[in-house]
Amino acid sequence: MQKMMEKRALELLADGTVSRVLGWSAGEFPYDMTPAVFETAEELQDGFVYNDFCGANLSKYLIKESRKEGKILVFLKPCDTYSFNQLLAEHRIIRDNIYVIGIECYGKADVEKLKAMGLEGITGIYMKDGEYTVETVYGSQTVKAYEAMAERCLACKSKKHVVYDELIGEDGEVVTDCNRFDMVEQLEAMTPEQRFAFWRGELSRCIRCNACRNVCPACSCEQCVFDNPNSGVAQKAAVNSFEENMFHIIRAFHVAGRCTDCGECSRVCPQNIPLHLLNRKFIKDMNAFYGEYQAGEDPDKKPPLGTYTLGDREA
Amino acid sequence: MKKLSLAKLNDLFAAIAQREALYLPVDNGTGKAEYTKWQEGTVYSTALNTGRSAKDFFFPQTENLMEFKMEGKRIDVIDTREECEDFVIFGVRACDAASFDILDRVYLTDPVDTYYKNRRQHGTVVTMACGRPAETCFCGTFGIDAADPKGDVTCWTVEDGYVLRANTEKGEALLAAVDGLLTDTDDKAVQAAQEKTRAILAKLPLAALSTEGVGQGLTKELFDRPEWASLSEACLGCGTCTFVCPTCQCYDIRDFDTGHGIQRFRCWDSCMYSDFTKMAHGNPRVSQLERFRQRFMHKLVYFPDNNDGLFGCVGCGRCLARCPISMNIVKVMKTLAKGGNK
Numbered sequence: 001m002q003k004m005m006e007k008r009a010l011e012l013l014a015d016g017t018v019s020r021v022l023g024w025s026a027g028e029f030p031y032d033m034t035p036a037v038f039e040t041a042e043e044l045q046d047g048f049v050y051n052d053f054c055g056a057n058l059s060k061y062l063i064k065e066s067r068k069e070g071k072i073l074v075f076l077k078p079c080d081t082y083s084f085n086q087l088l089a090e091h092r093i094i095r096d097n098i099y100v101i102g103i104e105c106y107g108k109a110d111v112e113k114l115k116a117m118g119l120e121g122i123t124g125i126y127m128k129d130g131e132y133t134v135e136t137v138y139g140s141q142t143v144k145a146y147e148a149m150a151e152r153c154l155a156c157k158s159k160k161h162v163v164y165d166e167l168i169g170e171d172g173e174v175v176t177d178c179n180r181f182d183m184v185e186q187l188e189a190m191t192p193e194q195r196f197a198f199w200r201g202e203l204s205r206c207i208r209c210n211a212c213r214n215v216c217p218a219c220s221c222e223q224c225v226f227d228n229p230n231s232g233v234a235q236k237a238a239v240n241s242f243e244e245n246m247f248h249i250i251r252a253f254h255v256a257g258r259c260t261d262c263g264e265c266s267r268v269c270p271q272n273i274p275l276h277l278l279n280r281k282f283i284k285d286m287n288a289f290y291g292e293y294q295a296g297e298d299p300d301k302k303p304p305l306g307t308y309t310l311g312d313r314e315a
Numbered sequence: 316m317k318k319l320s321l322a323k324l325n326d327l328f329a330a331i332a333q334r335e336a337l338y339l340p341v342d343n344g345t346g347k348a349e350y351t352k353w354q355e356g357t358v359y360s361t362a363l364n365t366g367r368s369a370k371d372f373f374f375p376q377t378e379n380l381m382e383f384k385m386e387g388k389r390i391d392v393i394d395t396r397e398e399c400e401d402f403v404i405f406g407v408r409a410c411d412a413a414s415f416d417i418l419d420r421v422y423l424t425d426p427v428d429t430y431y432k433n434r435r436q437h438g439t440v441v442t443m444a445c446g447r448p449a450e451t452c453f454c455g456t457f458g459i460d461a462a463d464p465k466g467d468v469t470c471w472t473v474e475d476g477y478v479l480r481a482n483t484e485k486g487e488a489l490l491a492a493v494d495g496l497l498t499d500t501d502d503k504a505v506q507a508a509q510e511k512t513r514a515i516l517a518k519l520p521l522a523a524l525s526t527e528g529v530g531q532g533l534t535k536e537l538f539d540r541p542e543w544a545s546l547s548e549a550c551l552g553c554g555t556c557t558f559v560c561p562t563c564q565c566y567d568i569r570d571f572d573t574g575h576g577i578q579r580f581r582c583w584d585s586c587m588y589s590d591f592t593k594m595a596h597g598n599p600r601v602s603q604l605e606r607f608r609q610r611f612m613h614k615l616v617y618f619p620d621n622n623d624g625l626f627g628c629v630g631c632g633r634c635l636a637r638c639p640i641s642m643n644i645v646k647v648m649k650t651l652a653k654g655g656n657k
Contacts, residue, residue: 028520028649029450032641035549056640061549116346120363120449123520137518138447205343207367207376209585211553211639227589234590236567237377237582268639270555271366272345 001103002050004168005075008101009048010041012073018099019070022061024054030125031111035061037072050075052127055108055150057264059083059093060217066094074098077105078172079152081161082260082296083217088163089299090258092220102161104169107146107153110267114148117141152263152276155180162297180261181284183277203245205271208237212248212265212275218255252278257286257305260296289313317490318500319477328353328405330493335401335439338372340365350404359406361472363449364631368561369411372404373434374418376558376583380430380568383577396430399437403489406443409464410454410631414561415440416465417629420622421564439485442466446512451632453521453645459629461516462509473504480505521630521645528652529615531624537616538608542650547607549640554585556643557610559633565591586610611647 009021021044025036031053038044057080065072076084081102087093114122114134121137133142146154157180159172187195213219213226225231226247235243252259252275261283265275286293290304290312319327331337332353340360341351348362350369382393415435422431442464445452454461463469467486471478478500481487490497516522529537557563567584570577584591586609589598600606618627628644635643 034641122450207558209554209558211555214551214553215639270637
């Protein structure tokens, strides 16, 4: 896969279709790739990497990158294409300056899962026949790929690319039985007291690093209200613990109807807070109240919270 | 040196907790260990390190400094500080223990931060030598020995128990208080454990990382390096690296209107944020490149400049594991050293 992507990127750079390539650059370890822009063939050949640990959604970088001179090539996994479409619908990215290559995806790996199996001191990870052979300074171990799969990928909602200029690999289908609302249903079945305790427990770990907000493709305000000293609610850390909880709930409200459920918020949380569950609750409710809707699926489709019909619940 | 048998670890915790509050790493249910107050039944986690660093004990994320109450034209300034009670932190790793030296340089030099000093004076640090370092570890780069950590007491896990050594008066007092549980021992078992750990340390991927190319007096050489652009380009501008870092020490002071008065508090700040050190004209560092550069120049050049060459990083590896885009101080050091370090 990496070879094919690199080859195509080199061709498009060489024939002048694009002047830059947005992808992932190699890290210190087999799993710590950083999103990067490559401008020359040498840079690509030197540092371009694509593997099962390239989980980062590159769509949001296009807000900045598509405003620069020349066209940029971006590699998008199926779930990333929903974020791309949503940003397009919100006029946050300039489509004409972007060349999208959709890349097939069968789920990304989460190195935290490998570490939780006691695999510390990782020096190499090799993928073969649905298994990872993980080499560490303490010995090597082989694990099934699905055992190391990121939580969000286990409930993948779609393997279909909703936007692309060309594809590498196969395009998939929307996954109708992804069970992504299972945990939401469990929370709904709780008593209010139990649910309150659950969220207080989870959100109490927040260190207010803002990683969830900053990585979120739906959080693209020029200046966030929580960073604006004139807003009256700007805060770098809570004076009382309830504020942190409110920050996340307010943020979930703010992205409701626009969140594509890409799962980046939970992926980046350094405190392992399952933030995506807040968003999924909103998605589930909107589906129930206003009919099935998937943000980012079709940029021309009217969003349920942005339209009014006589059939609405509150009409 | 003193020996504690394997079966008596819980008795040791109970004995310490009877005298003063005891905090130790405990699994928090999300696969991570965090410092938790010991009570009967608490299980000590042998995880390599805690998610949050041990700096929280001396430099908490938020802290009330004072309160103001207003009545008519009268303003009362209320000192809300309370004398801290004695406490023990057990299981601190060598990296975090070394971070206290760095924080001390900032907070215990004139003008002394009395809030910090109060907690430092009342805290006793028991370190735990590492037995299973991870690939993200590089404390050795900064001259820290994971097999022989500092602290008031150093503890080693050996085959049939634990060996403890007091390093300070505070440490001696702590061991004397639990002497009934301990027996005298020599340092043979410790040496064997250290040898084992050092052999692993030498095999770690970052074992050869050196500070060549960074450090004292290099502001001019490093400040305008073109690589800052590519290093910082994917940075999200979040505060994860700063907040999990055991040595990041910057804070902001704000007022909170409680409705009954004003609470003046301080909280951790991050140089990655758009409103860091914001002044009348705005943030002096207008781009993420400048903010990103500030964080690493501070740790790798400015701090050593002002502190006899001491680096502002202890190689705990938390930022390596937690940065959402996997950019970190190791990648910065290697890029700045340009080939000389790989």
